[in-house]
Amino acid sequence: MIQLYNTLTQRKEPLKTLEPGKVRMYVCGMTVYDFCHLGHARVLVAFDVITRYLRHSGYDVTYVRNITDVDDKILRRADENGEAFTALTERMIEAMHEDERALGVIAPDQEPRATGHMDDMLRMIQTLIEKGFAYAADNGDVYFAVEQFDGYGKLSKKKLDDLIAGARVDVSEVKRSPADFALWKAAKPGEVSWPSPWGDGRPGWHIECSAMSTCCLGNTFDIHGGGPDLLFPHHENEIAQSEAATGQPFVNYWMHAGAVRVNKEKMSKSLGNFFTIREILEKYPAEVVRYFLVSSHYRSQVDYSEENLAEASSTLTRLYHALRGLKPAVDVPETDYDARFQAAMDDDFNTAGANTVLHALASEINRLRRDGEEVEASRQAAVLVRLGGALGLLQQDPEAFFQSGSGEGPSAEEIEQQIEARAEARRNRDFAEADRIRDTLAEQGVILDDSREGTSWRRA
Secondary structure (H helix, E strand, C coil): CCEEEECCCCEEEECCCCECCEEEEEECCCECCCCCEHHHHHHHHHHHHHHHHHHHCCCEEEEEECEECCCHHHHHHHHHHCCCHHHHHHHHHHHHHHHHHHCCCCCCCECCEHHHHHHHHHHHHHHHHHCCCEEECCCCCEEECHHHCCCCCCCCCCCHHHHHHHCCCCCCCCCCCCCCEEEEEECCCCCCCECCCCCCEEECHHHHHHHHHHHHHCCCEEEEEECHHHHHHHHHHHHHHHHHHHCCCCEEEEEECCCEEECCEECCCCCCCCCEHHHHHCCCCHHHHHHHHHCCCCCCCEEECHHHHHHHHHHHHHHHHHHCCCCCCCCCCCCHHHHHHHHHHHECCCHHHHHHHHHHHHHHHHHHHHCCCHHHHHHHHHHHHHHHHCCCCCCCCHHHHHCCCCCCCCCHHHHHHHHHHHHHHHHCCCHHHHHHHHHHHHHCCEEEEEECCEEEEEEC
């Protein structure tokens, strides 16, 4: 049985879904005002692996990941660009999808947008007002009355009294309590807005996810996930407003991916160590980046560095080397490696442990090939590809992997021409020229591998 760490209870628990064999999961997605960065990649890949493994284990998964397409940051950036906010969000959504596809992230089953659920948000806000959990302020804002909801802080383990005592309150504050948060924001003159019973405005960030998740998955669903920075206040506020509105438990399991650091420092624009996904993909093949993110446990902190990416490239290359030149067999039954892989992944999606199994299997394939047991090697290669697929890895043709790269260096056609020239030099016993060609290609980041079948190549 799959055990997963529940942030709500702060312990591992067996996965018991509301409907046997089915998982309903919602993950907070992007606020689309700029290109996705490395922290987004961590969340995208982490929950992609979780979805893949749940399906690999036989679960019918409904995976919902939202898009926040109206927000103060979006409106501010669109104004700076001199464009409609919808033009900005459409462009950034397409860029996000391009990044996802590059990283091998499967599209969610549903991808609701905030602007498509205004009526749902308004209904939820009205319900909260009628139940006494929210109030309309004199300026047209609507706030959630945190002190009216028992159990506020149960996810983050923060105490309401401490939050109130530590809050800074402006002189013009219209909230009843400094801990109250906005459900609806009154529009200033000229701002993008929607009509509401309390005046023109737009929704607060937290109510968006409560409305979209319950509309797509019901009042109670199995798993809610997101990045580490969302635990408080976003997810805490989601729980409060959702459970206050429906009177039912909101989510059974809360999951949060680990933070990303760069060279052992917090990733920050102010520190100049802030990287977008596409900037990273200009330097490293996409599957190497994915392998780097998958090779550590999803809850652990990831340290991005040139050295760690180089190590990821080297270790992924070893896995593909085991597959190179083999045609995986078909219809291979489960093996001991499947059981070991499952044991690791059933333990809170422990990809680090699962990765150890992949490398043990690759070593076994290499041994079989050395011993001339090609048939059994092909059977084990099928297992390696099958298990790799549960992590979104090892699905390329090995030659395509080895010949992929950042786009720098000679083209494949130029490399093949040089390999043929080297072969001709060797036939003529001009070994100095053959060595020169090999060394020149190596300087250009191309490694030649000679075997009985001929010469193959890969980018370093």
